[in-house]
Amino acid sequence: MRAYVVSLLKAWWGDAATEDNDFRFDYLPRLTGSHSTYETALAQIDGACKGYFLMGENPAVGSANAKVQRLGMANLEWLVVRDFSLIESATWWKDGPEIETGEMRTEDVGTEVFFFPAAAHTEKSGSFTNTNRTLQWHHAAVEPDGDARSDLWFMYHLGRIIRERLAGSTDERDRPVLDLTWDYPVEGPLDEPSAEAVLAEINGYGPDGAHLSTYDQLKDDGSTSCGCWIYCGVHADGVNQAARRKPGSEQDWIAAEWAWSWPSNRRVLYNRASADPDGEPWSERKALVWWDGERGRWTGHDVPDFKADKAPSYTPPHGARGPDAIAGNDPFILQADGKGWLFAPAGLVDGPMPTHYEPQDSPFDNPLYGHSRNPARQVFSREHNRFHPSGSDPGADVYPYVVTTYRLTEHFTAGGMSRWSPYLAELQPEFFCEVSPELAAERDLEHGGWATIVTARNAVEARVMVTDRMAPLRVQGRTLHQIGLPYHWGPNGYTTGDAANELSAIALDPNVHIQEVKALTADIRPGRRPRGPGLPGLVRAYRRRAGIDQDTGLEV
Amino acid sequence: MGRIAGPLDDVAGDAGHIGHPPRMGFFTDTSVCIGCKACEVACKEWNAIPEDGLTFTGMSYDNTQGLGADTWRHVAFIEQRKPLGLQDPGVEHGSYDAYDGVDVLGMASEAAARGGDGDRGELRWLMASDVCKHCTHAACLDVCPTGSLFRTEYGTVVVQEDICNGCGYCVPACPYGVIDQREDDGRVWKCTMCYDRISDGREPACAKACPTDSIQYGPLDELRERAAARVEQLHDAGVDDARLYGDDPGDGVGGDGAFFLLLDEPEAYGLPPDPVVTTRDLPSMWRHAGVAALTLLGGMAAAYAAGRRR
Numbered sequence: 071m072r073a074y075v076v077s078l079l080k081a082w083w084g085d086a087a088t089e090d091n092d093f094r095f096d097y098l099p100r101l102t103g104s105h106s107t108y109e110t111a112l113a114q115i116d117g118a119c120k121g122y123f124l125m126g127e128n129p130a131v132g133s134a135n136a137k138v139q140r141l142g143m144a145n146l147e148w149l150v151v152r153d154f155s156l157i158e159s160a161t162w163w164k165d166g167p168e169i170e171t172g173e174m175r176t177e178d179v180g181t182e183v184f185f186f187p188a189a190a191h192t193e194k195s196g197s198f199t200n201t202n203r204t205l206q207w208h209h210a211a212v213e214p215d216g217d218a219r220s221d222l223w224f225m226y227h228l229g230r231i232i233r234e235r236l237a238g239s240t241d242e243r244d245r246p247v248l249d250l251t252w253d254y255p256v257e258g259p260l261d262e263p264s265a266e267a268v269l270a271e272i273n274g275y276g277p278d279g280a281h282l283s284t285y286d287q288l289k290d291d292g293s294t295s296c297g298c299w300i301y302c303g304v305h306a307d308g309v310n311q312a313a314r315r316k317p318g319s320e321q322d323w324i325a326a327e328w329a330w331s332w333p334s335n336r337r338v339l340y341n342r343a344s345a346d347p348d349g350e351p352w353s354e355r356k357a358l359v360w361w362d363g364e365r366g367r368w369t370g371h372d373v374p375d376f377k378a379d380k381a382p383s384y385t386p387p388h389g390a391r392g393p394d395a396i397a398g399n400d401p402f403i404l405q406a407d408g409k410g411w412l413f414a415p416a417g418l419v420d421g422p423m424p425t426h427y428e429p430q431d432s433p434f435d436n437p438l439y440g441h442s443r444n445p446a447r448q449v450f451s452r453e454h455n456r457f458h459p460s461g462s463d464p465g466a467d468v469y470p471y472v473v474t475t476y477r478l479t480e481h482f483t484a485g486g487m488s489r490w491s492p493y494l495a496e497l498q499p500e501f502f503c504e505v506s507p508e509l510a511a512e513r514d515l516e517h518g519g520w521a522t523i524v525t526a527r528n529a530v531e532a533r534v535m536v537t538d539r540m541a542p543l544r545v546q547g548r549t550l551h552q553i554g555l556p557y558h559w560g561p562n563g564y565t566t567g568d569a570a571n572e573l574s575a576i577a578l579d580p581n582v583h584i585q586e587v588k589a590l591t592a593d594i595r596p597g598r599r600p601r602g603p604g605l606p607g608l609v610r611a612y613r614r615r616a617g618i619d620q621d622t623g624l625e626v
Numbered sequence: 627m628g629r630i631a632g633p634l635d636d637v638a639g640d641a642g643h644i645g646h647p648p649r650m651g652f653f654t655d656t657s658v659c660i661g662c663k664a665c666e667v668a669c670k671e672w673n674a675i676p677e678d679g680l681t682f683t684g685m686s687y688d689n690t691q692g693l694g695a696d697t698w699r700h701v702a703f704i705e706q707r708k709p710l711g712l713q714d715p716g717v718e719h720g721s722y723d724a725y726d727g728v729d730v731l732g733m734a735s736e737a738a739a740r741g742g743d744g745d746r747g748e749l750r751w752l753m754a755s756d757v758c759k760h761c762t763h764a765a766c767l768d769v770c771p772t773g774s775l776f777r778t779e780y781g782t783v784v785v786q787e788d789i790c791n792g793c794g795y796c797v798p799a800c801p802y803g804v805i806d807q808r809e810d811d812g813r814v815w816k817c818t819m820c821y822d823r824i825s826d827g828r829e830p831a832c833a834k835a836c837p838t839d840s841i842q843y844g845p846l847d848e849l850r851e852r853a854a855a856r857v858e859q860l861h862d863a864g865v866d867d868a869r870l871y872g873d874d875p876g877d878g879v880g881g882d883g884a885f886f887l888l889l890d891e892p893e894a895y896g897l898p899p900d901p902v903v904t905t906r907d908l909p910s911m912w913r914h915a916g917v918a919a920l921t922l923l924g925g926m927a928a929a930y931a932a933g934r935r936r
Contacts, residue, residue: 492677497689518682
């Protein structure tokens with residue numbers, strides 16, 4: 071651990087990081103609390119967060135409770151948006167939903183908004199890393215158009231300009247910025263920083279300046295540098311290993327010479343589990359690694375994810391600690407006991423055993439416990455983030471249906487990359503809601519017509535898709551209808567529509583703070599939503615009818 | 627001049643190509659189509675076809691509606707209350723209470739209400755990527771007065787955009803309603819089976835982009851063998867309604883260069899059940915017209931003769 075941290079500090083602060091000054095550990099910024107995205111938005115409303123960079127992110131439609139996101143941005147001193155086009159997060163101050171309803175006036179917005187057009191992946195070099203951990207390099211094919219620049223260009227030149235402004239400063243607080251290693255070579259007509267030089271820095275260097283090839287080489291004495299230990303080896307031998315493209319026909323099915331996977335180019339984690347306790351592959355066809363008894367080593371098609379010379383027969387001696395306490399037949403080496411876990415015995419705020427709680431807004435009481443909601447969840451009751459009565463509470467029937475949000479193949483998340491593309495826009499050209507024939511009959515919804523969906527947060531309109539794919543559920547003896555909402559739309563772009571996230575609330579799970587957008591309650595009614603002040607009026611009327619106040623839904 | 631109806635083994639040779647490559651085609655296996663529409667987008671990107679309308683149709687996830695001058699691949703989405711093989715669609719909840727399992731543990735207060743709407747028990751969502759059929763006997767080509775439409779050495783049918791004069795004769799001639807005039811330029815456009823790509827040894831853009839190999843490109847003979855084996859496999863798996871469409875050289879167009887594996891009657895996909903090359907009856911039409919003309923003349927002569935007698 072210390073070798074990784076020291077090498078990281080050496081990568082960031084180079085010669086300024088020495089044994090005597092603890093490798094400048096004190097330069098690292100300190101956490102001042104939770105900086106999760108939703109708490110940041112609320113901190114903006116409270117005036118505690120004053121500046122915001124949005125780089126390829128569109129919270130004005132893509133995050134739960136879009137109105138709270140916009141109101142947060144409206145209370146900033148400055149906002150930087152880097153994206154391909156003028157997404158909703160860049161224009162809410164002049165044409166956002168609150169301007170239309172009169173809840174916000176452009177002349178009252180004090181936020182200074184900067185928009186920087188971003189280069190596409192074809193216009194810059196860098197790597198794609200999917201959840202399979204494989205870094206695949208892409209090379210710039212063309213220079214970006216107009217003012218568009220890569221994120222790397224933006225960050226490098228921003229840092230360069232800040233350092234130039236601070237040059238000569240004797241203020242202690244400027245030292246971490248002035249001491250940074252910020253010496254990347256630039257190339258081409260736009261002074262694009264070399265992405266491969268950054269990759270080489272992340273990979274790391276040894277005492278002789280040679281490229282490191284594995285994180286085992288990292289030292290805690292300041293003789294090595296490495297920007298990210300799991301990436302160590304991606305630039306082994308000075309070669310961009312992520313750019314390897316040996317065809318599948320010229321190597322085995324593991325394809326170890328196609329790009330590079332972290333860590334150590336290992337393609338399958340815990341691959342010791344592909345062999346039986348004695349180290350023989352469970353299946354020859356699916357073999358990944360096995361124990362070579364003659365050489366006393368693990369070997370195989372993949373890079374073994376196991377201590378290379380630990381025999382299958384190894385039994386930890388009494389009192390063994392750390393990796394030594396993991397037996398030769400325990401493949402899951404990052405778990406304390408090396409075993410596969412069916413549940414996490416420690417570390418979860420609401421663990422250890424899995425159980426069932428109802429969603430924050432639910433039409434039903436929890437049949438398992440006397441209290442319905444997860445007592446450890448994070449909820450924030452604000453004027454624009456109110457919750458619904460649930461289950462048997464009075465007013466719950468004002469929002470009798472369940473909304474679930476999801477994605478379509480044709481669009482990508484908050485739409486910044488797809489709603490502006492004509493070829494994708496024409497395939498899914500309008501925001502729609504999916505309802506069952508039974509719900510359509512119950513609420514007089516016409517296929518192809520319009521419907522308005524209402525929660526305590528906001529109301530949206532959507533075209534109606536009546537489909538058998540939406541099936542009424544039978545729950546606790548009564549019928550429950552669902553409303554399906556793809557969440558990609560917003561008011562800007564080539565195809566426009568209301569954002570499903572106008573409806574969702576900021577209610578977060580206790581462990582990883584994920585918003586609850588897969589199940590929330592709502593009402594649906596035929597026809598389009600009101601325009602202007604009538605829209606917040608409709609939402610308020612629903613709240614009054616349901617008896618919602620600042621305490622609703624906060625009970626466990 | 628080649629034959630205009632009936633089985634034809636060497637379609638490119640019949641069109642005058644000597645020493646040509648094997649006839650190439652598409653086999654679209656709709657049973658593995660996932661409806662991603664990558665074929666539509668890849669086709670438009672490669673061939674620089676304009677976007678042609680932001681219309682929410684309500685036809686399931688199909689907002690493309692059909693093939694046309696500006697749509698050379700079209701993915702149909704069909705929702706049916708029918709079973710798909712042995713799959714459980716999971717849409718019938720009327721007789722199942724989500725809390726029944728809890729009930730068994732004695733924790734729920736209410737017993738499940740039984741009974742449901744019987745015809746809601748089955749659901750299948752068919753997806754199928756349609757394309758120009760590249761007919762063995764292509765009426766569009768037969769009626770083209772300029773020679774803009776031609777038969778390539780691969781046996782495919784291609785419009786030469788610099789020769790088409792926009793007469794539009796080919797449009798009603800197509801038995802599938804594929805070829806179409808572009809509104810702002812009057813010329814006709816349709817799938818070329820990526821003539822530029824296949825001439826360079828590459829597969830067409832749609833087949834290249836298809837992530838499930840629902841769209842397969844290759845020598846037509848091979849594709850027909852593969853398709854027959856696939857139908858057999860599906861039948862063995864209990865998908866009794868799997869059938870091929872356009873694979874039969876004995877059909878009304880002499881078989882299609884682009885044929886399909888369907889899971890229902892062609893009509894369910896908007897395909898004609900028994901397409902016939904519209905020029906097949908031209909010779910007999912001319913014969914009938916001749917007889918009609920003679921009859922008319924004879925009648926007139928008879929009437930004249932009768933009038934003279936009065």
